[in-house]
Amino acid sequence: MTTERRRLVLFDIDGTILSCGGVPASALGDAMRAVAGAAGPIETFDMSGKTDMQIVRELLVLDGAPAPRIEAQLPEVMERYRRLLEERLRPEHVRAKPGILALVEALHADPAVTLGLLTGNMEPCARIKLAPLGINERFAFGAYGSDNADRYCLAEVAVRRALEHTGRAFSGDDVIVLGDSIHDVLCGRSIGVRAVAVATGRTSREALASAGPDALLDDCGDLRATLAALLG
Numbered sequence: 001m002t003t004e005r006r007r008l009v010l011f012d013i014d015g016t017i018l019s020c021g022g023v024p025a026s027a028l029g030d031a032m033r034a035v036a037g038a039a040g041p042i043e044t045f046d047m048s049g050k051t052d053m054q055i056v057r058e059l060l061v062l063d064g065a066p067a068p069r070i071e072a073q074l075p076e077v078m079e080r081y082r083r084l085l086e087e088r089l090r091p092e093h094v095r096a097k098p099g100i101l102a103l104v105e106a107l108h109a110d111p112a113v114t115l116g117l118l119t120g121n122m123e124p125c126a127r128i129k130l131a132p133l134g135i136n137e138r139f140a141f142g143a144y145g146s147d148n149a150d151r152y153c154l155a156e157v158a159v160r161r162a163l164e165h166t167g168r169a170f171s172g173d174d175v176i177v178l179g180d181s182i183h184d185v186l187c188g189r190s191i192g193v194r195a196v197a198v199a200t201g202r203t204s205r206e207a208l209a210s211a212g213p214d215a216l217l218d219d220c221g222d223l224r225a226t227l228a229a230l231l232g
């Protein structure tokens with residue numbers, strides 16, 4: 001399917017692999033209200049490409065909470081969010097984006113490809129969201145919002161985890177970041193790897209194009225075209 005060249009393909013989750021309807025946002029809002037007494041403008045807030053902790057911090061700042069209080073409450077908010085997500089997320093809430101499951105299987109079957117996650121979700125939340133699709137075992141490792149609240153630090157973490165798992169040091173064009181937000185593209189750019197954008201999330205095709213991805217897809221429905229965009 002591909003050449004011998006070894007590649008590391010890193011998948012974003014929300015808006016790229018799947019959507020969970022409004023369940024995660026309502027769980028997060030309820031966790032914030034229970035612990036911090038407020039959830040800020042969560043109904044209208046753009047969470048695309050942000051880490052879970054970053055979302056909570058930004059919402060509480062917008063609500064006027066002082067930074068020390070936010071930091072003190074953050075661990076409890078995150079733990080409560082994880083619990084609520086686990087309780088409330090039903091398999092029927094989780095919808096795979098077009099072509100994603102076939103894409104994951106095709107890449108998994110390709111011996112030249114290593115798969116990983118690169119997501120703003122805390123690790124347990126990432127696994128809770130992926131479980132109904134039955135693809136958790138396809139992603140042996142990843143970089144998560146629980147590794148660092150700054151998404152721009154996560155690409156390096158993912159590459160380091162890939163080295164730990166495979167013994168192989170991936171870099172440059174051999175690393176491909178697939179995501180639905182401008183931050184996914186810029187996150188890839190920040191460490192000089194390949195960034196492929198897919199317009200299946202909340203960010204428009206035009207906005208994604210403005211970030212200058214190496215390739216831009218409407219969705220992953222065309223397996224051959226998607227593999228070409230990812231692997232060149």
Ligand SMILES: [Mg+2]
Nearest residue numbers: 012014015180
């Ligand atoms: Mg996303």
